[in-house]
Amino acid sequence: MRLPRWGQLLVWLVFAGVVYLPAGQLIVEAVAGSRPDSAIDALFLTASQWSLLGRNVALAAGASLLAVLIGVPYALLCEKTDLPGRAFFSLAYLVPLLIPPYLHAIVWGRLLAQNGPVNQFLMDLLGLSSAPVDVHSPGGAVVVLALAYFPFVTLLTISGLKTLDASYEEAALMHRGTWRTVTRVTLPMIRPQIGAAALFVFVFAIIDFGVADVLRVQVYPVEIFIQFSALYDERSAIMLSLPLLLVTALAIALQVHSMRGRSYVSLEAGRGTTRWYRLGRAHGVAAASCGAILLLSVLVPVGALIDAAGPVQTYVKALDSSLEQILISFAMAVVAAVVMTGLSVAVSLALFSAERFGRIVAEYLSQLAFAIPPIVLGIGMIKLWNRPETGWLYGSALIVVLGYVAHFVPFTIRAVYSSLQQLNPSLLDAAALTKRSNILVGWRILLPLLRNGLLTAFFIGFVLSMGELGVTLLVIPPGTETIPIKIYNFMHYGAEQTVAALGLMLIAMQLLLAIALFGIGRWLGPRSR
């Protein structure tokens, strides 16, 4: 099923209008509105700004490396070994994604504060006069970001392992031991997936605002935010954002290049062909390692939030004061996820219908959107939509929904496009023989076949939107609050109990939706019939 040329053009126009227009117009205005020499001058950063950008790159690279060191062994243990509790560990690693990174930062900022329980314990134990651990540092931000984002690495690594041809490993095992086979054969074959995942985490970390702000670590996006929100210097903020945009665009381009022709999410492929390694005596150590990762990334954050929230009355009070914000956040995330999923189907079909060269360019364009830092996207949206004729949009919560879509749609496109790539084309060819209209074939045949991809896209869109902070901070209309914004505002007042209760409600809502979607997926799946 292919889209006609005019259909493809329409899809790309809508996509570009939603995703690229705000930032594109912003940059063009900033450059065109100044003398050519001053625009070029603005691109040359001061020594301190270079140092900040360098520090930001190092921080993101550190988070990415640590996420790989956590995520790849976890994926190998889950997918290639007889790990005890394998079914549990294969699902549980996704739970940290339900905890927004700034909640990780709040929890670790509390636990590892100078006078926090961990430092106090270590000081008593080792007889130290000062706190040995400082989470309010670039190193602290690296650890927090890695714990929040390692599931992306695990997800893509597992996806690569599922599509691996086991015969190469079998051949290697005839001559070499398990360790050398894994390190010399298995890992090199999934290098593109690991590289792509590392770049994903790198981009997430370099554009992150929430973790750096909570942990009070001075990073480049914070500098842009200061220029715009505190110093009211819009042009400096825009020009300052260009080098960051170049770095992130390069990372995304590399990532798309490394994954060309490969699937990001393996929905069904490769089952039954996996080569399993026996762990033998390492059973316990392997399970304990996976358990420790889940302990640090899920149980400690959730446990610390439960501890901070205190009695049940806190939840009642938080619900009482924030019910409207909870409903608004939920409604906005659902609408954004539906729009993202719909747009992703259209873009995926346009990608699928494009000619070879056009498809390569379009694939890059569909993913480069994520390179736009939220702070740049937010400023661009203010400039684009804050005018009398679009006041109805800018003054309502729909502007936030638009921000979510613009920021996160590359992810949902990946989920749907992967699903489309894994379809058996003969099914659609057979449907075409019925000479029914394309719309009917799409509705009756294509969408049911894409159900896993659609549910995955909806879930990704919902989760990312529910936790979004960077764009929302800039575009949210006065008088409207989302849960992340409320958490951000309450943090300032030291209202730890309410922050913890709201954080737990946010996680619970996402977990319930995940379970519901998982159930729907199984119910709609072929096995239940």
Next chain:
Amino acid sequence: MVQRHLAKLTVPFLFLLLGPHPVGAQDERGEHIYVTWTLFEPDKCAAVWLIKRHIDPDAQFVFFERDESPPPGIGLDIPEAQFRRYHNRCTYETLFDHHRLVDERLAYIGRIMHDIEVNVWERKAMEETPRVEHEVMQLFSEDDLQGNVDACLEYFDALYSRL
């Protein structure tokens, strides 16, 4: 059938997204009584002065500990209040905007408060911000809350007249 149910679900969603969402309207229960935590800092100090001198001369301030429930009154600079610090505005600015005050000198003080309260990073936008912050922080005493109010009124009266 499915489409009809979806349409029914869509209506409340659109109402939520397009409708106005006034925050904390329930706060305005007691006239002239503003309830706030005992903790003082520059933004609250300036907000107290703004209320007393330019919004509600009959205003009274009732203080309570942060772990207690707020007494009846208009919440001021507490998490549940309408007039509080937001991610992009300080308490002083929310009062200034809400009452649509038009005064260049008041707006200038608002920019200093924004610089202290919202621009929490090292670099400040205005030259006098560190000085004002330092001077205001010297005014407060833990035991004498009414004395703190009086000191705030005196300090910002002087600052306002200097501008």
